[in-house]
Amino acid sequence: MKKLTQLTLIYICASFLFCTNITAQTETEEVYKELEGKVIDANLKDPLIFADIVIKDSNISTVTNADGEFLLKIPEKFFDGILTISHLGYEKREIKISSLNNHEKIDLTAAITKLDEVSITTTKKDAKSLVIETLSKKSELYNTNNTLMTAFYRETIKKRRRNASLSEAVVKIHKQPYSNLKRDYIELVKARKNTDYTKLDTIAFKLQGGPFSNLYTDIIKYPEYIFTKETIDLYNFNFDKSTRINEKLIYVVNFKQKENVNDPLYFGKLYIDAETLALTNATYSLNVSNKELTSQMYVRKKPRKVDVYPTEATYRVNYRTKDGKWHYAYSNISLTFKVNWEGKLFNNVYTLSSEMAITDWEIVDEKLAKNKSQIIRPTTILSEKASGFSDPRFWGAYNIIEPEKSIESAIKKIQKQLKRT
Template identity: 50%
Template sequence: MEKSYRLKSLGVTLITLCFGLFFLNAQSDFKTYQGTVIDGVTEEAIELASLNVLKTNISTISNSEGAFTLKVPEAHLNSKLKIAYLGYNSYVIPLSELENDKAVIKLYKAVTALSPVSISAFKNAERLVRKIFEDKHHNVGTPSVFMTAFYRETIKRRNRNVSLTEAVVNILKEPNTSQQRDAIQLSKARKSTDYKRLDTVSVKLQGGPFSTIYMDIMKYPEYIFTDKSISGYQFSFDTPSVINNRSVYVVNFVPKSEKQPIKYLGKLYVDVESLALVSAHYTLDLSDQKQARNLLVKKKPRDVIVYPLEANYRVDYQQKGDQWYYSYSNLNLTFKVNKKRQLFNKVYTLASEMAVTDWEVNSEIKRIKNKDRLKPTVIITDAISGFSDPNFWGKYNLIEPNKSIESAIDKIRKNIKKQKKRENKNTANG
């Protein structure tokens, strides 16, 4: 009989250890563009550059190798594409100039110089951070919004992929002023887990897309910054930056006391003009291994100890008009599982990310029916058949897989072909 042990939600992360042996209107006609975003000087790949079709909400991001795939409905083929990344000048190019499937887009670092007025406006970094949350109703999108997003989750044991989950989801994003939580509907998904590689321990991300949507700290500030918790951090200004050709404050934060049970440190990127949060990059302080021991654990067997080794988080926002909307988030968690009477510890890395690829203001107050809503405790079940179809995603935009994920997908496809051959052979012999 299978037993499940859940690990405690730390901010937005919830894991399950199992000992034993898982809206928006469709567009039928579209064109696909592919390319790579690189630094114009070093020619190094730029990861997580945003690509947005102007005068629409259609977008995608580049992967860890700078590669992107963008699917654009025929009605917008005469549009322009805007490419932006933090610290770089944004770049606009007509889609017609991306005819080559191997287009290379070069971005160049911006030189930032804030005016004396901007610098003197906030001499106290903590006061700026408090202002962000106090006045968020001026900047953060207030209407209800329907979003389409692409979600990917990978689990590795050491350096080997052992589980891959991908999904397109519909999100009913409730206003930030509302007490209602966002609702998620699964539109299309595929998943494959190599249980042999997992041996006797199966690691799953419980909550799936919820693990990333709860990183929207403007909607869910309770996971990191509240009126009380802000006082527990030391804030300081770093060198300012630029995104979308707009000046950005960069604020560092570190915990004031080593005695805090949960300590984060990182950077906040704040638009100088609107004081809206543009991006947040932060990590969980795990320097005290004794204190961090079992920190993520909610429930586990007595003979198991979990040591978090690394926990990193990121959330990004996109501007539309004078409002800012959630656009991307990711988490990367590495931990060691030590089971008594086993000679070797097992090290796992879990990565989860979600990118909004299209959205519209919910002017008609559409809802997602209760029966269609994913639960925050969901674990997406295995559905490997989708990996055998290279056109599985159809019209949907996605985060282009990097070489590691491409290799995993190829391996899954080969295993499916082998399985089908065996089935056909058995049928013929039968």
């Protein structure tokens, strides 16, 4: 089974700042307006995380952040269009864009699932057979065209609860058809990074792979990172309570490695459309109980006198459907590590998080062309000079994931630190 994510740790001087300049392409100027809002539960008023925000009859979209907030840049031709808001387990809403005000709260009502409907349909298959059939349907249910996707990628590093680094990028994903085995490649459009290494205790965490780590969570395109013909028999599968999304019944399948299996495998939930058997969402984690083996999976390079091992590794992937075909839409990764220095009494805890959202896409009829000067590789470590954070117009018309308040605060603190140094 292949590795989803790799980490590089380098012993450095606290005052050292690593920066790589990345050439940015200039996006085409166009008229757009920004729409900010928040999606909440209609009853509990709690924020809804990872809700899909899509302009109807387009491929323009974003997702809500950890506070349920979103920021969507709407091109002029869609000013009179419809905004579609959906979330797993909730009824879909469609609202006229012209009727929405900035900072408006949009509430979604929890969907009701009929127990008799669930009990009848789920008895037709056992959970493992259902998963195997779902994985076999990629050529039938998923996009089989060459697709050029615009995506926003964000990567953060925290030492305990303090933000130490923030990297962001707009990328073009040259998405190969799900019907073939060719691997996707990524073209860098624009990127920026702020890092305050004084908060990292002389350890520089670098997430190798950058956007590729999130792209590989696409279980349908890359099943070898979780389920292979050899490993799928090492899991137990069972049905959980079903749910709904966009008025469709969704099976929920739990999976977990068998008790007699010692190798670190994954556990989590698969959300499968009851009618088509398409995978709509997945949330899963790595079993990190074996410190030595899980450390080998994630840590590629570290100082000799340091022990590093993961205490948590969680993943999420969401898919969207358009014209009857599903495609990768969003994913996030959260990795927490303990770092023990030889001879030191206390250890440190670091959390590395990354997320990537598809914000627009188009079918490309001809063979995907490579812009070699901007192509990044799966071994890439995303770095960029810090100056971009001083320019509020840095992203232009590109859609991004609305930052959490803690991230916005971290940016300001890092800016002050850079000015002092």
